[in-house]
Amino acid sequence: MVPLTWYLLVGAALFCIGVFGVLARRNAVAILMGVELMLNAVNINLVAFWRYLAPTVATGQAFALFVLSVAAAEAAVGLALIISIYRHRQSVNVEQIDLLKW
């Protein structure tokens, strides 16, 4: 049997890899990919807790479904913003996109 802590460690490792992706990449789309990694790590945690601690209730799976849907909505809006920025600046390098309109 796989202990619960193994799943939690995998979730934590995936989350930390996502944190590195968000903090260290230059391209805005790559940063969004890091955010998706973090959201998947959260989902792993939620489903593991559901399975090991409360398998008869639907709360864990429902929570994970909502996280997934919100991640989809956020990815759509974020990528639309990135495309719009690209149209104006011809670049999605976050080190160059650092000033608001003045």
Add this chain to the structure above:
Amino acid sequence: MTAQQFFFLLFSFVTLIAALRVVTAGNLFHAALWLIATLAGVAALFVLLEAGLLAAVQVLLYIGAISILIIFAVMLTRGVADPREKRLNSWSGLGAVAAIVMMIILAQVIGTFPWGGSALAEAPADSIATLGKALVDPAQFVLPFEVISVLLLVALIGSVYVARARGEGE
């Protein structure tokens, strides 16, 4: 090592290696493909956790829709003249340190907290039916369920509006 442990280690190894390649790949399109591999690994972990519906939804939504959207965005925002631009920004050293420190702290907490769950109960056979009923039960999750529909509609309209082609700037 039991078969379940072997498959867990296999799937988590694949997932974590693919995730590392997502955040370190030079070619952004390759990073998107590695992201698809990571999401497939997570779906496999869901299958191991006996959350079949979530595994199917993960494949359908994340791999089938969100990853394709990301690939579209990668292709629409390609730089004109970047033969091999640098992938890491100037904060990458601190970012790596922060991620490693966070992992150490999380591993400490995960290892020492008494989570319980060592006596693994049988997964109920009708967990999908329970989930379905919970999503429309007024005492449980019908309100977030309906609000999610509105959220997705708003996100859809908003992203189409934000990303539409314009005549001149605004």
